[in-house]
Amino acid sequence: MSKLLIGKLSDIDIRGSRTVRVKETDLALFRLEDGSVLAIENRCPHKGGLLSEGMVCGTVVHCPLHDWKVDLQSGLVKEPDDGCVMTFDTEIDPEDGAIYITL
Amino acid sequence: MTDSKKLVLIGNGMAGVRAIEHLLKLAPDAYEITIFGAEPHPNYNRIMLSTVLAGSTELKDIIINDWNWYKENSITLHTNQTIKKIDTQRKVVISDSGMEVSYDEVIIATGSKAFMLPIPGADKEGVIAFRDIQDCEKMFSAAKTYKKAAVIGAGLLGLEAARGLLNLGMEVTVIHKHPYIMERQLDEAASLMLRKELEAQGMKFLLSKHSASITGRGRVKELQFTDGSHLATDLIVMAVGIRPNVDLAKSSGIDYNNGILVDDFMNTNIPHVSALGECVEHRGVAYGLVAPLYEQGAVLAKRLAGVETAGYAGSVTSTKLKVSGVDVFSAGRFVETEGSRAMRIQDDVAGTYKKLVIRNGKLVGAVLFGDTADGASLFASIKSGDSIEGREKELLLGISSDLLGKSGGGASRLENMPDDEIVCGCNGVTKGAIGDAVLNKGCHTFGELKACTKASASCGGCKADVEGLLHFYAGDKVGESAKEGICGCTSLGRDEIVEQIQSMRLMTVKEVMHVLDWNNKEGCSKCRPSLNYYLGMLFPEEYVDEKESRFTNERYHANIQKDGTYSVVPRIYGGVTTPADLIKIASVAEKFNVPLVKFTGGQRLDLFGVKKEDLPKMWEELEMASGHAYGKTLRTVKTCVGNTFCRFGTQDAMAMGIKLEKAFERLNAPAKFKLAVSGCPRNCAEATIKDLGVVAIDGAWEIHVGGNAGVKVRACDLLTTVKTEEEVMEWTSAYLQYYRETGQWNERTAHWIDRVGLDTVKKALEKQEDRLALMERVQKALSVTTDPWKEIVDNDELRKNFEPISGPLPV
Numbered sequence: 018m019s020k021l022l023i024g025k026l027s028d029i030d031i032r033g034s035r036t037v038r039v040k041e042t043d044l045a046l047f048r049l050e051d052g053s054v055l056a057i058e059n060r061c062p063h064k065g066g067l068l069s070e071g072m073v074c075g076t077v078v079h080c081p082l083h084d085w086k087v088d089l090q091s092g093l094v095k096e097p098d099d100g101c102v103m104t105f106d107t108e109i110d111p112e113d114g115a116i117y118i119t120l
Numbered sequence: 121m122t123d124s125k126k127l128v129l130i131g132n133g134m135a136g137v138r139a140i141e142h143l144l145k146l147a148p149d150a151y152e153i154t155i156f157g158a159e160p161h162p163n164y165n166r167i168m169l170s171t172v173l174a175g176s177t178e179l180k181d182i183i184i185n186d187w188n189w190y191k192e193n194s195i196t197l198h199t200n201q202t203i204k205k206i207d208t209q210r211k212v213v214i215s216d217s218g219m220e221v222s223y224d225e226v227i228i229a230t231g232s233k234a235f236m237l238p239i240p241g242a243d244k245e246g247v248i249a250f251r252d253i254q255d256c257e258k259m260f261s262a263a264k265t266y267k268k269a270a271v272i273g274a275g276l277l278g279l280e281a282a283r284g285l286l287n288l289g290m291e292v293t294v295i296h297k298h299p300y301i302m303e304r305q306l307d308e309a310a311s312l313m314l315r316k317e318l319e320a321q322g323m324k325f326l327l328s329k330h331s332a333s334i335t336g337r338g339r340v341k342e343l344q345f346t347d348g349s350h351l352a353t354d355l356i357v358m359a360v361g362i363r364p365n366v367d368l369a370k371s372s373g374i375d376y377n378n379g380i381l382v383d384d385f386m387n388t389n390i391p392h393v394s395a396l397g398e399c400v401e402h403r404g405v406a407y408g409l410v411a412p413l414y415e416q417g418a419v420l421a422k423r424l425a426g427v428e429t430a431g432y433a434g435s436v437t438s439t440k441l442k443v444s445g446v447d448v449f450s451a452g453r454f455v456e457t458e459g460s461r462a463m464r465i466q467d468d469v470a471g472t473y474k475k476l477v478i479r480n481g482k483l484v485g486a487v488l489f490g491d492t493a494d495g496a497s498l499f500a501s502i503k504s505g506d507s508i509e510g511r512e513k514e515l516l517l518g519i520s521s522d523l524l525g526k527s528g529g530g531a532s533r534l535e536n537m538p539d540d541e542i543v544c545g546c547n548g549v550t551k552g553a554i555g556d557a558v559l560n561k562g563c564h565t566f567g568e569l570k571a572c573t574k575a576s577a578s579c580g581g582c583k584a585d586v587e588g589l590l591h592f593y594a595g596d597k598v599g600e601s602a603k604e605g606i607c608g609c610t611s612l613g614r615d616e617i618v619e620q621i622q623s624m625r626l627m628t629v630k631e632v633m634h635v636l637d638w639n640n641k642e643g644c645s646k647c648r649p650s651l652n653y654y655l656g657m658l659f660p661e662e663y664v665d666e667k668e669s670r671f672t673n674e675r676y677h678a679n680i681q682k683d684g685t686y687s688v689v690p691r692i693y694g695g696v697t698t699p700a701d702l703i704k705i706a707s708v709a710e711k712f713n714v715p716l717v718k719f720t721g722g723q724r725l726d727l728f729g730v731k732k733e734d735l736p737k738m739w740e741e742l743e744m745a746s747g748h749a750y751g752k753t754l755r756t757v758k759t760c761v762g763n764t765f766c767r768f769g770t771q772d773a774m775a776m777g778i779k780l781e782k783a784f785e786r787l788n789a790p791a792k793f794k795l796a797v798s799g800c801p802r803n804c805a806e807a808t809i810k811d812l813g814v815v816a817i818d819g820a821w822e823i824h825v826g827g828n829a830g831v832k833v834r835a836c837d838l839l840t841t842v843k844t845e846e847e848v849m850e851w852t853s854a855y856l857q858y859y860r861e862t863g864q865w866n867e868r869t870a871h872w873i874d875r876v877g878l879d880t881v882k883k884a885l886e887k888q889e890d891r892l893a894l895m896e897r898v899q900k901a902l903s904v905t906t907d908p909w910k911e912i913v914d915n916d917e918l919r920k921n922f923e924p925i926s927g928p929l930p931v
Contacts, residue, residue, distance in 0.1 A: 021927065022927055028920070059927070075643075077642070079644070087240045097574060
């Protein structure tokens with residue numbers, strides 16, 4: 018387990034996303050309306066669409082390629098499709114807004 | 121800001137804060153804003169109080185603007201402070217704790233007070249109203265110690281209070297002075313149905329009873345009636361009506377009658393003192409519903425922002441209510457009088473009732489019970505005052521005459537179709553898969569079938585076949601589809617939504633979903649972009665486009681491809697370019713190692729395989745306008761060479777194409793639209809399969825509309841033939857704007873024109889005054905557009921989203 022400093026809260030727009038590459042994995046980080054930041058593997062299990070480019074509705078991101086819906090908290094694909102993506106624990110320092118991720 | 125004026129809002133409720141929200145959008149820095157609220161909470165949705173009492177939500181769920189909102193907008197909020205007086209000479213407001221705040225403008229939005237019956241004993245402990253969070257809390261605590269509750273008044277509020285008290289485990293009796301309940305909203309038949317339902321839920325009723333006095337030592341013990349009878353009770357909730365709160369007007373020398381008197385611009389008789397909401401009386405009417413208050417707020421906000429506005433002219437209201445899980449709706453004059461006729465259907469098994477009142481061939485009133493899905497459309501019909509002759513049955517039964525007369529044509533084709541034939545080409549769904557879903561997975565409605573198989577879930581081109589197969593496999597078992605709204609998040613259709621946005625002047629996507637009670641409060645990738653479009657279409661100058669409610673392509677202003685790279689299409693007006701532009705495009709393509717350069721179907725160059733982080737750099741170097749190859753907007757104006765070189769050309773097609781493209785580029789629309797101009801009837805630009813095509817003939821221009829060569833191939837219909845270029849612009853403007861105002865989001869003109877009918881479009885554009893009015897509106901929408909590429913290139917905050925984040929660093 019290692020903890021990494023990814024950036025700060027202001028780097029990501031609300032209901033927006035940014036990407037980061039950690040070793041071999043592309044991650045997508047989403048900042049939700051409630052101020053939390055969730056991180057998942059940036060690859061839709063369907064055809065590899067970049068989830069970071071999708072529309073965020075609540076805690077769900079819609080894949081930009083074929084509208085698959087992936088839950089950002091659990092990593093599970095919503096019905097009628099199925100599949101899952103990796104999720105990563107995030108932490109935000111309430112003092113300076115730094116975003117940490119644990120791999 | 122030193123030059124901003126001081127604005128004080130008295131009352132932290134829905135009407136006042138709503139006006140402030142509106143004002144912040146129009147003139148964010150014009151005022152230094154202070155808000156006073158008598159309650160200890162931030163702004164909450166009072167309409168939802170009954171759900172708090174019913175236990176299904178908590179206070180935090182009904183907060184409209186939380187503490188942060190005030191902070192973010194630099195608003196000073198004083199809670200727990202009641203303003204006692206406005207000193208209009210010194211221009212200060214004075215609170216009950218002695219605080220003084222000066223103002224340049226002050227708004228009174230103190231709402232209304234519950235009316236308490238002036239009967240002996242009304243001041244005893246245990247006698248309350250149902251008006252705010254504190255009243256809810258009193259009911260919660262009473263329910264812990266006491267058993268019996270009485271509610272006086274069987275209007276909506278009373279019944280909601282009664283339902284909440286039942287939930288809290290109390291025995292509840294509702295007392296009403298009329299012989300039937302909710303008499304102001306319902307006719308007798310619907311009222312009886314409601315009472316039966318409520319009695320089944322455990323509510324008791326005492327009707328035609330007048331309260332005389334309340335007895336008990338300290339706390340209430342008994343309620344006495346004028347007929348000598350009485351009722352033992354531990355808690356009395358008075359819900360007999362509300363009165364505008366005019367205390368402040370009284371103490372400050374402001375004119376009032378029932379409510380504070382205001383003109384059409386929400387001015388009181390004192391300069392710089394405005395008022396709005398439930399505390400005011402406008403043209404003799406005090407409103408207690410949210411829609412009129414929002415309309416007043418919009419007018420006031422515009423006036424304070426210095427934006428020109430028409431005055432508030434009063435509102436026609438309807439009531440859509442949910443009483444204890446039962447939907448009821450009423451609007452207009454729903455009680456029959458001489459000269460009016462009524463139609464009704466009552467189904468005591470399903471518990472539904474519908475009544476329409478018709479006068480002179482027009483719908484003037486309606487009552488719905490149990491199923492209120494048609495409420496909004498009936499209300500629209502009442503307001504429009506259009507004749508409904510010949511459609512009465514259709515309105516009553518809620519079934520279109522098309523559907524009533526639908527034949528089973530095409531059934532044998534579907535029957536003979538092999539099982540492995542693909543029905544839905546987008547998602548690769550076969551006939552067999554649809555059969556399996558219907559027969560083995562219990563999908564008996566179109567919606568279920570779509571959700572289960574994804575058939576017809578993308579472009580929708582196969583909808584008729586999918587529906588046909590559903591009927592083929594399910595036969596009589598085809599279920600009644602739940603009324604399908606614009607998406608699964610709401611049962612409201614496009615017209616209902618647009619109508620409500622307009623009448624309540626809802627200003628953000630979130631607000632629409634909140635006020636119109638979306639069942640999925642976050643929305644989805646279907647409704648969010650459509651609401652974003654409708655809001656921008658309705659309020660082009662005020663609405664702030666919500667980029668996070670747009671698809672990837674429109675958010676990043678490039679087309680996302682299957683491998684996650686993007687493609688870049690610069691605008692080439694009318695398909696006419698220059699050697700210099702070609703060199704520029706070629707050198708940018710080389711510099712950024714673009715793997716594929718292709719001519720598009722619309723006479724432009726498409727640079728494929730561009731990395732997202734390279735997009736802004738490429739746009740910067742191209743120095744060309746975005747071709748909007750990704751948007752629901754004008755794509756291309758295809759042209760032939762016209763009379764410039766062609767020996768057959770009768771007019772200058774290229775110049776006309778360029779003129780049209782420059783006029784309408786960047787215009788948001790329900791769906792993408794394409795134009796073309798041909799210089800002669802040989803029609804080399806294929807103008808008659810475009811959303812709008814112009815074909816030059818000798819001495820005139822033909823305007824063709826509603827064509828499509830995509831999902832649904834459809835040849836254009838001839839709209840009109842005109843003589844001059846100005847007329848081409850006028851008709852094109854009017855046609856595009858009419859489509860923008862009436863099209864459903866994602867509906868191409870070909871589908872739209874089939875739905876609304878060519879004759880309707882022709883009629884709407886027939887008169888020049890109508891065309892000019894439409895043209896003015898489209899100009900307004902165009903006047904606020906900017907080139908998105910340039911905007912991103914020049915703005916680091918927007919540009920950052922194209923780059924990966926700079927981390928990661930080990931900790």
